[in-house]
Amino acid sequence: MTEMVYGALPAQEGEPILPKWWRTLDKWTMTFVVTLFIVGLLLGLAASVPLAARNGFDNFHYVQRQAFFGCTALVAMVLTSMMSPTLVRRLAVIGFVCAFVAMALLPIFGTDFGKGAVRWYSLGFASLQPSEFLKPGFIVLAAWMIAASHQIYGPPGTLLSFGLCLSVVMLLVMQPDFGQACLIxxxxxxxxxxxxxPMLLLVGMAAVVIFGGVIAYSNSEHFARRIDGFLSPDLDPTTQLGYATNAIREGGLFGVGVGEGQVKWSLPDAHTDFIIAVAAEEYGLVLVSIIIFLYAMIVVRSLFRLMRERDTFIRLAGAGLACSFGVQAMINMGVAVRLLPAKGMTLPFVSYGGSSLIAGGIAMGMLLAFTRSRPQGEIADALRGRGRG
Incomplete structure (x- = not known):
């Protein structure tokens, strides 16, 4: 308990792998992630039963699959968190290359499952969404490039990483998947x-993104339809957003009761994109606040631990993974309450989805590997020493 309150102890040389991993791990963050997964199973028991009935499966068919994929994701998280930063980087590069090739082949071998966007491979027993695995790989690879550009006589890594970013975004826009493109x-x-x-450069990039959105609105019916629905002052109560908004309103502070919600019978994506509407209707604002707290604590704790890190690559990769994780959760919940246009983005570790869960487990394992305590001085000590020199 002392370690969980005051932080993990630095690793000792020659220590066995498992004790070293447990001693240096951010146990609170791992606890929060496991809690989110348990909450996801709890909500899946309510949200997925109507879908299973419509598709002719057993009532708990999707819950069982979510439990299997979730346990696989947790195992992947633990194994990845045991790796050194160098090994994580190698894993990320290999994973990125494989996912990038898989995404490039989607127009030939992929399917849209009737949703209007070719994002998946149908494997018969399951589906695979390459973009979910590409995100953590890209972030770690881009962080490596940017960190290399800060070295003396280093390569132009920042420019190369930006070119790689644009290539990934173009592949995602072709699907189309504007939500994942924005996240990248x-x-x-x-x-x-x-x-x-420089802040001015970031403002210029934001302007370019807005201009790209205008172009996408003019040339993509899929994108324009979602933006029009978001901007419309009148909300059709028979649409997914209409059902979700009404469910959140009906839930109030404590919800209508376990199993008493109605939105799961109306929403085809109640177990995935709109799982937070099920939580709000049946358990009320109380559970939603707990979920938001868990996501916020994972991001905040990770960033605070990364602030003490002296390695540039680890700081950049960890910050990118933590912030992307938090923003994805924010986007999913923002769509449900109509603060953002519909994106088709899952709620990490809570929504149903094999690709999302397993890729999320790998990404969180990378973040836990980067935030492990290491036998090093604080970055502030290094800066003070440099100043005295």
């Missing part, structure tokens, strides 16, 4: 900002 741009922007980017 945001993750790169966070790392560029942490690396010391």
């Amino acid at each position: 741009l945001f993750g790169w922007g966070v790392m560029y900002f942490v690396a010391g980017a």
